[in-house]
Amino acid sequence: MTDSPRRITLDQWDDRYDQLRRGGLAEPSYGGCLRRHVDDGDTRLLDLVMDNSAASLRLWNFLLTEEGRLAAARRQGKVLVGAMKDLGTVPVMAFSLENVVAFYPDGAWWIPCIMQQNANLLEIADSLGVDDSFCPVRALLGAFVSEAHFPIPDQLVCSVGATCDDLSAIAQRLEGMGHAIHWWEVPHRRAPESDEEAVALPGIFSAPKSLVRFVQGELERVRDVLADRAGSPLTDDRLAAGIRRANQVRRLLAQLREEVFAAEAAPLPALEMLIAEMLAIHFCSDQQESAAVLEGLLAEARRRIREGVGVLAADAARVFWVNPVADLRMMNLLEEAGGRVCGTEYLFSHALDLIPEDLPPMEALARAALADPMVGSPVDRAERICHDGKRFGAEAVVVSAIPGASHCALEGAIIAEVVGGRLGVPVLEIEVPPITDSIRPTLQTRLEALVETVKTRRPP
Amino acid sequence: MKRVAYCNPFVPPEWIAAHGLAPVWLMLDGRSAHGPEATRRGICPCVAALLARAADGIDADALVLTTVCDQMRYASAYLESQSGAAQFLMNVPSTWQASGPRALYRQELERLGAFLVKCGGRTPTNDQLAETIERYERERLRGWEKRPLMTARQWSETVLKMRGELPLDLPLCEGGRVDGIRLVVIGGPVLAEDGSFLDMIEEAGGWIVSDGTETGERTLPVRGRRERLQIDPLDELVRIYFDTIPDPFRRPNTVFYDWLGERIAAASARGVILRRYPFCDLWHGEAGRIRQWSPVPVLDLDVAVGDEGEGARTRGRIEAFLEMLA
Numbered sequence: 001m002t003d004s005p006r007r008i009t010l011d012q013w014d015d016r017y018d019q020l021r022r023g024g025l026a027e028p029s030y031g032g033c034l035r036r037h038v039d040d041g042d043t044r045l046l047d048l049v050m051d052n053s054a055a056s057l058r059l060w061n062f063l064l065t066e067e068g069r070l071a072a073a074r075r076q077g078k079v080l081v082g083a084m085k086d087l088g089t090v091p092v093m094a095f096s097l098e099n100v101v102a103f104y105p106d107g108a109w110w111i112p113c114i115m116q117q118n119a120n121l122l123e124i125a126d127s128l129g130v131d132d133s134f135c136p137v138r139a140l141l142g143a144f145v146s147e148a149h150f151p152i153p154d155q156l157v158c159s160v161g162a163t164c165d166d167l168s169a170i171a172q173r174l175e176g177m178g179h180a181i182h183w184w185e186v187p188h189r190r191a192p193e194s195d196e197e198a199v200a201l202p203g204i205f206s207a208p209k210s211l212v213r214f215v216q217g218e219l220e221r222v223r224d225v226l227a228d229r230a231g232s233p234l235t236d237d238r239l240a241a242g243i244r245r246a247n248q249v250r251r252l253l254a255q256l257r258e259e260v261f262a263a264e265a266a267p268l269p270a271l272e273m274l275i276a277e278m279l280a281i282h283f284c285s286d287q288q289e290s291a292a293v294l295e296g297l298l299a300e301a302r303r304r305i306r307e308g309v310g311v312l313a314a315d316a317a318r319v320f321w322v323n324p325v326a327d328l329r330m331m332n333l334l335e336e337a338g339g340r341v342c343g344t345e346y347l348f349s350h351a352l353d354l355i356p357e358d359l360p361p362m363e364a365l366a367r368a369a370l371a372d373p374m375v376g377s378p379v380d381r382a383e384r385i386c387h388d389g390k391r392f393g394a395e396a397v398v399v400s401a402i403p404g405a406s407h408c409a410l411e412g413a414i415i416a417e418v419v420g421g422r423l424g425v426p427v428l429e430i431e432v433p434p435i436t437d438s439i440r441p442t443l444q445t446r447l448e449a450l451v452e453t454v455k456t457r458r459p460p
Numbered sequence: 461m462k463r464v465a466y467c468n469p470f471v472p473p474e475w476i477a478a479h480g481l482a483p484v485w486l487m488l489d490g491r492s493a494h495g496p497e498a499t500r501r502g503i504c505p506c507v508a509a510l511l512a513r514a515a516d517g518i519d520a521d522a523l524v525l526t527t528v529c530d531q532m533r534y535a536s537a538y539l540e541s542q543s544g545a546a547q548f549l550m551n552v553p554s555t556w557q558a559s560g561p562r563a564l565y566r567q568e569l570e571r572l573g574a575f576l577v578k579c580g581g582r583t584p585t586n587d588q589l590a591e592t593i594e595r596y597e598r599e600r601l602r603g604w605e606k607r608p609l610m611t612a613r614q615w616s617e618t619v620l621k622m623r624g625e626l627p628l629d630l631p632l633c634e635g636g637r638v639d640g641i642r643l644v645v646i647g648g649p650v651l652a653e654d655g656s657f658l659d660m661i662e663e664a665g666g667w668i669v670s671d672g673t674e675t676g677e678r679t680l681p682v683r684g685r686r687e688r689l690q691i692d693p694l695d696e697l698v699r700i701y702f703d704t705i706p707d708p709f710r711r712p713n714t715v716f717y718d719w720l721g722e723r724i725a726a727a728s729a730r731g732v733i734l735r736r737y738p739f740c741d742l743w744h745g746e747a748g749r750i751r752q753w754s755p756v757p758v759l760d761l762d763v764a765v766g767d768e769g770e771g772a773r774t775r776g777r778i779e780a781f782l783e784m785l786a
Contacts, residue, residue, distance in 0.1 A: 128748050129744075129747050129748025129749075129751070129760075130744075130745060130748065133738060133739055133741075133744060134741060134744070134745075158711075160554045160555060160711045161527070161551075161553055161554050161555070162527055162530075162533065162551075163530070164530055164741075165529060165530040165531070165741035165742050165745075166741050168530075168554070168709075168711065168741070168742070168745075169741040169742055169744065169745025169746070170745060171711075172708075172711060172712065172713060172745060172746070172749075173745050173746075173748065173749060175712060176749040176753075181711075181712070183554070183555045183557075183711040183712065184555065185553050185554060185555040185560070185561050185564075187527075187551050187553065187564060188527045188533060188549065188551045190549065190551070193571070193574070210567065214560055214563075214564055217558075217560040218558070218560060221558055377536075377537040377540075378534060378537050378538075379537050379540070379541055401502075403502075404502065404739075405502070406502075406530040406531050406534075406739075406741055407530060407534060408502060409500055409501070409502035409503040409504075409507070409531060409534070409739065410500070410503065410507075410531065410534040410535060410537075410538050411534060413500070413538065414534075414537060414538055414541055417541065418541070431501075
């Protein structure tokens with residue numbers, strides 16, 4: 001086996017791991033072969049093809065050992081904060097305190113995929129009356145009941161308001177089960193009226209200053225809760241330092257996205273890029289290590305770009321992907337169909353944009369929270385997709401609907417209309433359940449048809 | 461007079477009327493849902509009905525929607541992208557325990573006021589607003605007085621009229637139920653076809669002592685305080701709507717449970733019927749908790765509007781529930 005970039009199966013990873021070890025692979029404390037995660041129940045890995053680099057090995061190991069990190073943090077007496085729904089704001093605040101670790105309980109929505117439903121989280125949710133008419137984030141109820149996937153946090157914080165009803169309803173159910181939640185309001189982001197002062201948000205949106213002030217007030221309440229839990233004040237200085245650290249991760253990710261999406265031949269696969277983006281939400285419970293993992297990926301991507309090699313054919317159809325997939329296997333499927341991801345809006349583009357460092361930190365965080373693509377109109381979101389899709393040269397857009405999600409019922413039609421009209425590229429809307437095996441032929445055919453359409457439209 | 465349609469109880473009709481415009485409760489009809497978007501998987505029947513209604517043309521000069529439900533928020537964006545009709549999306553905060561969300565609601569009313577002026581209305585004076593609030597209150601009281609004489613369907617229709625133009629056109633009341641199995645009905649908004657559901661309950665021997673549907677008495681405002689109306693009527697409007705309407709969408713939604721517990725106890729209700737639509741996450745998410753919490757049996761009725769045989773299935777479940785309670 002060589003060092004040339006390849007997408008390999010878990011069986012192939014066994015050999016690859018030995019090869020890397022023989023070559024002097026230096027691993028962090030959570031390192032090891034990927035096979036052990038299958039033995040721990042993460043059986044979906046058996047169906048995935050993964051990048052063969054040491055950097056990707058570190059990424060996967062980092063992702064799949066979060067549970068252990070959280071347990072260690074609990075043993076060390078750190079305060080565990082479960083940051084729900086906001087996808088990127090409260091974790092920045094929490095990690096500004098030395099003895100606080102934030103994680104993202106909603107991330108349990110991937111457990112039914114990773115563990116191929118062997119953890120029975122969805123069945124537990126069913127038993128609580130939260131059935132499959134809800135989005136797979138309902139798995140978090142099962143995770144709280146089973147206590148088998150993360151420690152019960154010392155503090156739960158959940159944004160609500162202009163958020164999806166699924167999570168709002170599920171979080172309320174959670175509170176009804178005795179898990180106290182600090183709720184904070186994130187209002188619908190509207191366009192400023194003609195007589196209102198407007199402020200620019202990270203990304204491309206703007207909002208009325210009054211709304212920023214409102215969110216700032218809500219985040220002040222979160223600040224009080226976190227400081228109280230931590231037993232030390234969350235000062236502006238600490239927040240400013242926390243923002244700088246978060247931005248370090250975001251800068252690395254921005255560079256990685258820019259270089260990977262713009263490269264002629266994709267230097268990293270879509271699956272690893274999706275996981276890399278997820279690190280920005282809550283740093284996988286370790287901010288410093290997140291940055292190290294991203295540095296490794298960036299170095300590998302740059303090496304491959306420099307050498308003119310990639311993991312996919314150079315003529316792969318350039319696809320902008322909208323929404324995260326409940327089944328990670330989908331990212332493989334796109335590439336098997338002849339596509340590559342060159343732009344994403346996984347519902348948390350606000351967690352990728354830099355938080356302003358030249359503003360008072362609470363105002364900066366409020367602006368970042370309001371930049372959330374989900375709190376505004378889906379027309380705004382479509383504009384962001386157009387903006388980024390154009391930048392990365394997207395030839396098609398896939399809107400990957402999340403089954404049951406309240407926002408997915410209508411957003412696809414809106415995004416398709418705006419994006420199709422503005423970018424002039426084909427838009428495909430598909431629905432991706434936590435395990436796609438039974439509908440894989442259908443999905444594959446649709447993706448292949450999209451790729452074929454893209455290639456037919458290319459100038460001769 | 462220009463007509464302003466709305467379909468959420470957190471929009472005060474008094475505010476629209478005080479601007480010299482006619483508030484119109486937009487009665488949606490789930491059976492009329494049509495069109496490619498209205499039938500997409502995952503869309504709740506209320507939003508589907510709204511889209512269908514909009515496609516046919518809403519008989520109003522402006523439409524006010526709210527952020528109370530996420531699908532309505534998306535429907536607002538969808539309608540805005542489809543037509544240039546005057547539309548206002550009112551931000552109704554979910555949280556309520558801090559002062560900020562309350563202030564935001566008030567700001568949203570003020571912003572709605574500016575929108576209404578653009579639609580041809582005029583900014584009311586405090587006296588005009590106070591007088592309008594009191595007028596609506598008087599009419600609501602007039603309706604409440606007749607309630608014992610009304611059937612459940614008549615009461616439901618009367619409550620909807622309280623959300624529109626005044627004076628109330630009260631039905632010819634021939635006498636409501638005075639016996640039967642006492643029930644509290646809760647759930648989402650009443651659609652045009654839901655009157656038959658209320659009839660069904662009464663025909664099966666139920667006596668609806670409290671209509672806690674979204675469009676029922678649960679979401680009517682409490683009485684205004686006269687002294688506060690003289691000082692700051694807009695603040696009092698905020699109090700009687702935002703501060704006091706119990707709704708499951710609030711976070712936390714303890715006030716809704718307080719209301720439900722009080723209604724069950726005060727009316728000696730023997731059962732609760734929860735009527736919810738598919739893909740209505742806010743009510744669906746509460747169903748299991750309500751069942752666990754309720755001191756009386758709960759019938760969780762999920763209804764798919766327009767399905768053939770739906771009526772018979774619903775009737776059968778209601779009859780079985782009432783037999784169990786009898």
